[in-house]
Amino acid sequence: MKRSTFVLLVAFAFAGIAASLLLQRHGAAAIREDQNSLRLQQDEIERVTAESHLLSSGVAETEQVANARGTDYAAELGRLRAEAAALRAQEVQLSNQQWSIRLSAGVSLLSVGNRNLTEHNRTIESTMAGGPRPGSGKLNDARSFAAALRKYAREHEGQFPSTLDQVTAYLPQPLTNNAPGWLNAPVSGTNDFEIVYQGSTNELGNIPARRVALLRERQPWLTPDGKWARAYGFVDGAAEIDVSDDNFQSWDEVHVVPPAANP
Amino acid sequence: MRDYVQNRSEAAFAELVQRHVDFVYSAAMRLVGNPQSAEDVTQGVFVCLAQDAARVAEHPVLSGWLHCTARNLSTNSIRASIRRTAREQEAAVMNELLAGGSNALWDSLAPHLDAALGELAATDRDALLLRYFERKSAREMAQILGTSEEAAQKRVSRAVERLREFFSKRGIAIGGVGLVVAISANAVHAAPVGLAATISTSAAVAGAAVHASTAITTTKVILMTAAQKTLLGLAVAAALAAPLLTHLHAKSRLREQEAALSRGAEALVRLRASDKRSLFPAIAADVPASQTEQFHEVLRLRGEITGLQSEIQERSNVKTNAPLTREEKLASLRQYYADRVHWLKDEFAANPSQQVPELQYLSEDKWLELVEYDQRASDTNNTYLTNLMAEARGSAQIDFAMQNLEPALQKFLKKNHGRFPTDISELVPYLPAPVDAASLQDWTVLPMSSFLFQTGLEGDWAITQKAPVNAARDSRLIMGAKGGHIENANPKAWISANNQP
Numbered sequence: 001m002k003r004s005t006f007v008l009l010v011a012f013a014f015a016g017i018a019a020s021l022l023l024q025r026h027g028a029a030a031i032r033e034d035q036n037s038l039r040l041q042q043d044e045i046e047r048v049t050a051e052s053h054l055l056s057s058g059v060a061e062t063e064q065v066a067n068a069r070g071t072d073y074a075a076e077l078g079r080l081r082a083e084a085a086a087l088r089a090q091e092v093q094l095s096n097q098q099w100s101i102r103l104s105a106g107v108s109l110l111s112v113g114n115r116n117l118t119e120h121n122r123t124i125e126s127t128m129a130g131g132p133r134p135g136s137g138k139l140n141d142a143r144s145f146a147a148a149l150r151k152y153a154r155e156h157e158g159q160f161p162s163t164l165d166q167v168t169a170y171l172p173q174p175l176t177n178n179a180p181g182w183l184n185a186p187v188s189g190t191n192d193f194e195i196v197y198q199g200s201t202n203e204l205g206n207i208p209a210r211r212v213a214l215l216r217e218r219q220p221w222l223t224p225d226g227k228w229a230r231a232y233g234f235v236d237g238a239a240e241i242d243v244s245d246d247n248f249q250s251w252d253e254v255h256v257v258p259p260a261a262n263p
Numbered sequence: 264m265r266d267y268v269q270n271r272s273e274a275a276f277a278e279l280v281q282r283h284v285d286f287v288y289s290a291a292m293r294l295v296g297n298p299q300s301a302e303d304v305t306q307g308v309f310v311c312l313a314q315d316a317a318r319v320a321e322h323p324v325l326s327g328w329l330h331c332t333a334r335n336l337s338t339n340s341i342r343a344s345i346r347r348t349a350r351e352q353e354a355a356v357m358n359e360l361l362a363g364g365s366n367a368l369w370d371s372l373a374p375h376l377d378a379a380l381g382e383l384a385a386t387d388r389d390a391l392l393l394r395y396f397e398r399k400s401a402r403e404m405a406q407i408l409g410t411s412e413e414a415a416q417k418r419v420s421r422a423v424e425r426l427r428e429f430f431s432k433r434g435i436a437i438g439g440v441g442l443v444v445a446i447s448a449n450a451v452h453a454a455p456v457g458l459a460a461t462i463s464t465s466a467a468v469a470g471a472a473v474h475a476s477t478a479i480t481t482t483k484v485i486l487m488t489a490a491q492k493t494l495l496g497l498a499v500a501a502a503l504a505a506p507l508l509t510h511l512h513a514k515s516r517l518r519e520q521e522a523a524l525s526r527g528a529e530a531l532v533r534l535r536a537s538d539k540r541s542l543f544p545a546i547a548a549d550v551p552a553s554q555t556e557q558f559h560e561v562l563r564l565r566g567e568i569t570g571l572q573s574e575i576q577e578r579s580n581v582k583t584n585a586p587l588t589r590e591e592k593l594a595s596l597r598q599y600y601a602d603r604v605h606w607l608k609d610e611f612a613a614n615p616s617q618q619v620p621e622l623q624y625l626s627e628d629k630w631l632e633l634v635e636y637d638q639r640a641s642d643t644n645n646t647y648l649t650n651l652m653a654e655a656r657g658s659a660q661i662d663f664a665m666q667n668l669e670p671a672l673q674k675f676l677k678k679n680h681g682r683f684p685t686d687i688s689e690l691v692p693y694l695p696a697p698v699d700a701a702s703l704q705d706w707t708v709l710p711m712s713s714f715l716f717q718t719g720l721e722g723d724w725a726i727t728q729k730a731p732v733n734a735a736r737d738s739r740l741i742m743g744a745k746g747g748h749i750e751n752a753n754p755k756a757w758i759s760a761n762n763q764p
Binding site for chain 1: 378
């Protein structure tokens with residue numbers, strides 16, 4: 001064999017090996033990619049397998065718990081039913097007792113208040129809705145405001161307003177020369193009154209409207225004979241000026257309904 | 264490792280294999296699940312080590328690299344049987360978890376241990392492997408990891424906690440201590456005898472082949488005999504064909520594995536769907552409905568009892584002298600005035616002579632008006648009660664007259680062309696509604712001239728009460744053809760001009 005032929009043969013051999021190695025390397029790269037893809041799938045399968053195990057374990061556990069507790073529930077149920085029934089009865093009884101006690105206390109307070117009212121309070125001037133127009137400015141204001149509040153309530157399904165500003169449109173207009181004597185005169189504009197009944201006429205069933213104060217003067221004032229006096233308007237539209245020597249405590253006890261507590 | 268990389272020392276490589284073969288074999292065993300495949304994988308790992316020795320030497324923790332490689336190679340091994348394995352594993356884990364026992368626990372951990380290790384951070388995994396798989400002390404770990412003993416120990420603790428969480432998510436509840444015990448006892452098994460030697464030889468040869476191939480010189484070829492040349496030709500042909508054949512074979516195997524894997528994945532997806540669809544309904548069917556209802560009722564009753572107990576406690580704590588609420592005040596007012604009405608009615612019942620039949624027609628609102636003011640406290644001589652009864656009689660009679668007699672009178676007058684009735688009984692057909700006869704008999708028709716007071720009414724006749732109960736207190740109603748008049752508490756009101764009392 002010639003030297004050149006041998007060299008050529010060796011060159012061919014090297015070229016073949018190199019080409020083969022290149023092909024193998026290329027193939028290995030492709031296989032690696034495939035492996036990566038397969039590895040991802042493998043991970044997903046492992047995840048699903050684990051989830052399946054979890055579900056199966058959950059199933060077994062639930063079955064075990066359900067079977068084990070079945071009998072216990074029956075026994076516990078009996079005990080709980082009896083306990084709940086006893087507590088319900090106790091709660092109702094306690095509630096009734098408490099209501100009864102509070103009601104008795106309230107009635108007792110009203111009785112005492114009425115007795116004190118006779119002793120410590122006196123009405124010095126009064127007027128009824130639709131009666132002769134009062135001469136006193138304060139009495140007139142009380143009656144006019146009461147009339148406006150009642151009118152407002154009639155137009156709002158019995159609900160009284162929470163502020164006097166809401167009844168501006170319902171206040172009496174200036175009187176004409178030939179105005180009837182019962183017509184309410186405009187209020188003096190001093191704004192010395194405050195609403196004391198917050199709520200609806202619907203809540204006052206079986207309670208005399210004449211005995212529930214609707215509004216009152218903010219501050220009592222001294223009469224010429226040195227007594228404290230205050231003008232009130234009532235749910236029935238009447239108004240009166242009362243004097244008191246117990247700071248109107250018994251008067252308010254009998255006539256004032258407190259507003260609802262804030263929730 | 265450095266000795267092997269720098270000097271290609273077979274002894275150094277053999278020492279490496281000897282030191283790590285148990286660990287690699289154990290990891291492979293856990294992953295592939297049978298000794299034959301585990302041996303194949305172990306061999307593959309060390310072949311890779313030999314080939315990539317220079318790069319691997321830079322890795323601070325060899326066991327981390329070995330584990331990662333073992334895991335990758337093992338993946339190939341398990342693909343073909345993944346579907347069958349998954350089902351078998353599920354059954355085995357279920358049974359053994361329920362049965363309990365340390366072997367069952369380890370068997371439930373083992374299939375996931377390497378996936379769990381794979382999810383750990385590299386630093387944590389290295390620490391864990393050093394501590395429990397290579398059984399290094401804290402000091403040795405610190406030296407290898409190049410950190411303090413405390414930091415190394417912390418990495419181990421963190422890795423254990425992560426592993427515990429990993430298993431917990433897969434429904435395998437195990438504490439940190441239990442996990443460590445299980446891993447320490449089972450993580451590393453002895454590899455089969457002789458495996459290390461086999462690997463050392465084959466891997467070293469494989470590694471050497473790569474490096475030595477460049478050392479063949481042309482001189483040696485030139486000096487070859489003809490036979491040698493023939494051999495060289497065959498070797499060249501083989502060198503050309505072998506990689507091609509290997510490549511083709513690998514591709515074919517890969518396709519098979521891929522197909523098996525796809526089938527496994529589909530089967531598992533079906534399994535997952537069936538778990539959710541059928542297993543839970545199966546439970547529902549197995550557990551009697553009554554038990555479920557009982558369970559819910561127990562929960563409801565417990566809640567109700569707790570609520571009732573706090574409500575009772577709350578009620579017990581309410582002060583009885585607290586100011587009345589709005590509702591209590593309104594209820595008290597109703598009760599107070601109702602009591603007052605009852606009191607007045609009781610007084611009438613106790614004094615029948617004070618009654619008039621018309622009281623039965625008095626509305627509740629009118630009764631309430633009557634008792635608005637309570638003056639009993641100052642009523643020392645019964646004046647208040649006497650006046651109140653007179654007022655009640657007056658209200659009742661006026662209401663009766665205005666609601667019954669007055670409309671009947673107007674109808675009678677219209678019907679009789681303005682003629683006034685001569686007797687009250689003539690009004691009966693004209694009453695709006697039937698009335699009590701006794702009430703009607705309380706009334707009479709009198710000439711207007713018989714009254715000793717001014718009525719201001721037109722006409723010659725009037726309807727009025729026959730007689731008072733209390734002449735000093737009772738009001739008298741005079742009802743003419745065109746209006747009425749009330750004479751209040753006037754002693755003359757009940758004296759008739761023709762019939763002096």
